[in-house]
Amino acid sequence: MARGPRGDRHEVFRPFWILPLSMGLAGAIWVFVFLYLLTFDGVPARTVLSAAFFVVFFALALTYYGRSAIWVDQSGLTFRGMVRTRRLTWAEIRKLDVLPGPVTVYAIRARGMPCHFTSFFRHHKRLANLLIERAGLASAR
Numbered sequence: 001m002a003r004g005p006r007g008d009r010h011e012v013f014r015p016f017w018i019l020p021l022s023m024g025l026a027g028a029i030w031v032f033v034f035l036y037l038l039t040f041d042g043v044p045a046r047t048v049l050s051a052a053f054f055v056v057f058f059a060l061a062l063t064y065y066g067r068s069a070i071w072v073d074q075s076g077l078t079f080r081g082m083v084r085t086r087r088l089t090w091a092e093i094r095k096l097d098v099l100p101g102p103v104t105v106y107a108i109r110a111r112g113m114p115c116h117f118t119s120f121f122r123h124h125k126r127l128a129n130l131l132i133e134r135a136g137l138a139s140a141r
Contacts, residue, residue, distance in 0.1 A: 010073035013127045015120045020065040027058030070117060072130055077108075079115050086115060093135035096128065106131075 034051040037043050064082045071078040076089035088110050095109040104119040106128050121127065131137065 010071045011130075013070040013072070013117070013121050013123055015065045015068055016122055019120060020062055023058050023062040023065055027055060027062055030054040030058055065120075068121075070121070070127065072127065072134075077115075077131075079117075086113070088115065090135045093131065093137070096131050096135075096137055098128065 030051060034048070034055050037048055037051055060082070067080060067082055069080045071080075076087060076092070079086045079088070088108070092110045092112075093108060094111075097107040097109065099105040099107065104124070106117050106124065108115045108117075108131065117124065117127065
């Protein structure tokens with residue numbers, strides 16, 4: 001347990017470490033490809049723009065997986081995404097939908113904007129169980 005953003009004791013759930021690492025490595029490869037393409041004359045603009053697209057794509061993916069985290073404390077959850085941080089108290093959480101598939105999506109229904117996390121988060125099943133238990137929800141299974 002660690003100290004939370006509000007001074008409470010909490011648990012932190014993050015994506016598996018391999019995700020930001022692989023996005024960073026893929027991005028580095030595409031930066032190399034992009035720079036290598038710039039050394040040639042007559043490379044079509046579509047090709048250079050395609051390489052630039054992948055550089056931006058993997059940079060955004062790295063930022064998303066590197067910043068994403070969910071803090072659970074006694075009073076609720078704090079979601080930190082790529083751009084925003086959102087706080088939900090247990091009383092605000094109305095429902096947890098579990099959407100199974102190759103990647104399980106957990107959709108949290110609350111007042112205002114909905115939040116979600118996936119099975120790419122370490123200990124995602126424990127996080128879902130904490131949500132059900134602490135928010136007083138009926139099991140969504």
